[in-house]
Amino acid sequence: MTVSLPRNAQLWLPGYLKTILTRRERPEHVWLMIGDHYEPLWSDGGAIAVTPETARGRVKAWRELWPRIAERHRDSDNRPAQYTFFYPEEEYRPEYLEPLAEMARQSIADVEIHLHHDADTESAFVSRMAGFIRNLSENHGLLRSIDGRPVFGFIHGNWALDNSLPGGLRCGLNNEITLLRDLGCYADFTLPSAPSPAQTRTVNRIYWAVDDPARPRSHEYGPAARVGGGRKGDLLMVQGPLGVRFGNGRWIPRLENGELAEWDPPDASRVAVWFRVAPQLGRHLFIKLYTHGAQEQNAKMLLNGALDLLFDLVAARARAAGCRLHYATAWQVYRAIDSLCRGREPDVPGR
Numbered sequence: 001m002t003v004s005l006p007r008n009a010q011l012w013l014p015g016y017l018k019t020i021l022t023r024r025e026r027p028e029h030v031w032l033m034i035g036d037h038y039e040p041l042w043s044d045g046g047a048i049a050v051t052p053e054t055a056r057g058r059v060k061a062w063r064e065l066w067p068r069i070a071e072r073h074r075d076s077d078n079r080p081a082q083y084t085f086f087y088p089e090e091e092y093r094p095e096y097l098e099p100l101a102e103m104a105r106q107s108i109a110d111v112e113i114h115l116h117h118d119a120d121t122e123s124a125f126v127s128r129m130a131g132f133i134r135n136l137s138e139n140h141g142l143l144r145s146i147d148g149r150p151v152f153g154f155i156h157g158n159w160a161l162d163n164s165l166p167g168g169l170r171c172g173l174n175n176e177i178t179l180l181r182d183l184g185c186y187a188d189f190t191l192p193s194a195p196s197p198a199q200t201r202t203v204n205r206i207y208w209a210v211d212d213p214a215r216p217r218s219h220e221y222g223p224a225a226r227v228g229g230g231r232k233g234d235l236l237m238v239q240g241p242l243g244v245r246f247g248n249g250r251w252i253p254r255l256e257n258g259e260l261a262e263w264d265p266p267d268a269s270r271v272a273v274w275f276r277v278a279p280q281l282g283r284h285l286f287i288k289l290y291t292h293g294a295q296e297q298n299a300k301m302l303l304n305g306a307l308d309l310l311f312d313l314v315a316a317r318a319r320a321a322g323c324r325l326h327y328a329t330a331w332q333v334y335r336a337i338d339s340l341c342r343g344r345e346p347d348v349p350g351r
Contacts, residue, residue, distance in 0.1 A: 015203035027285040086114035110329035116157030153330040159193035163216035175213035192242035208233025228343035240288035
């Protein structure tokens with residue numbers, strides 16, 4: 001029988017095999033993060049533009065239903081479930097962003113930065129990003145500060161971080177990692193991107209990208225983040241789980257990349273893969289999932305039972321493994337990783 005592998009598997013399959021063949025410590029802590037590529041003006045490519053009413057309705061659904069879901073689920077520290085909206089710079093409208101900021105002030109969500117761009121220049125990129133950072137910080141009370149300077153987590157639109165798509169599509173900057181570092185990016189959460197050709201050969205890792213400003217894809221490889229290892233590069237890369245799964249009676253391997261979508265909702269077989277391959281530092285396992293939650297078909301699935309199921313399944317798996325479960329935003333995941341890299345155990349998120 002011929003086995004058909006997922007598209008562009010040659011990029012990530014060797015790294016995945018290394019993941020499942022490498023003996024790891026039994027985790028004692030599980031950190032669960034959901035990063036939403038949240039695009040209220042998303043369109044399926046049709047000629048009709050999304051109306052303001054549609055965009056407001058998408059935001060309203062999350063503003064009304066997410067707080068109820070978050071309060072139904074508590075982690076081992078008795079904290080509610082957490083959610084991170086990565087909001088696109090090019091879709092900035094205060095009326096769409098402020099409801100998300102309200103949930104951030106309730107300590108059940110957070111907002112970080114997403115960006116789609118193409119054929120960009122260094123000066124234009126820096127100007128756009130600096131303006132958006134200023135808007136988020138000054139106009140909405142978002143983002144954190146380190147040494148008095150706003151910092152942010154980042155997801156690149158179209159997966160094209162550091163000109164990683166063939167031909168430099170959907171980016172244009174070989175020195176993007178350096179620019180993000182200098183703008184105050186504390187970590188990148190773009191990966192995994194499979195089956196996109198932007199997928200790196202490094203998988204299921206938390207590691208440091210070391211930029212070569214003259215070349216694209218500087219995050220293809222990098223020094224691994226290690227307990228007590230300190231900072232080793234320009235930008236911390238926090239990847240989600242990537243591999244294959246069978247499950248549900250399937251004989252043909254299916255890509256598992258941590259995406260929560262209407263066509264691929266959470267189930268027990270997926271949770272098992274996440275626990276097996278997600279990045280781990282010491283006794284801490286970091287499960288970073290992602291979705292496009294503004295899209296109606298995904299929002300309907302997530303807000304009407306799938307997120308409840310996800311939290312129940314992960315909590316049950318953590319209990320069975322004897323692990324403490326921590327619901328976390330992107331910032332809280334970064335803080336935990338940073339503490340471990342400094343040789344310290346992380347504090348409870350939110351403290």
